[in-house]
Amino acid sequence: MQADVRTRTAACSCRGVELVLAGEPHRVYACSCLECQRCTGSAFSYRAIYAESAIVSRKGETRTWRRTGTSGQWLEQEFCARCGSVVLMRAEALKAAISVSAGCLEDRDFPAPQLLHWAKRKHRWLCLQDIAQSRPQ
Secondary structure, three states: OOOOOOEEEEEOOOOOOEEEEEOOOOEEEEEOOHHHHHHHOOOOEEEEEEEHHHEEEEEOOEEEEEEEOOOOOEEEEEEEOOOOOEEEEEEOOOOOEEEEEHHHHOOOOOOOOOEEEOHHHOOOOOOOOOOEEOOOO
């Protein structure tokens, strides 16, 4: 890895799981689908897509849970076996990529979402007008 490449560390709530990532994400997005609302316990998920090859190191025990999305393809959440924080997600549609929970990166300057998926499911109070919305779902 080059010395000038930025790294970020994603960690779960108990700090038992850490994932070190090199470089910048391909895209940062928010999703207001009901599954993301349930997963996060919030109004939306906020995630960053990285190439799987961006993983420099990882530690800690994780578990996975897989579901089928509305597209019929699988989505898999990877979470800390101890505290349950969802650190990353994999999706059948994301070839050789991972989607990292942006809140786990603890970076106040992390880029804002560029895209909002499932905008029609967002909470009415949620104002994300400067973010592009994906096609209607």
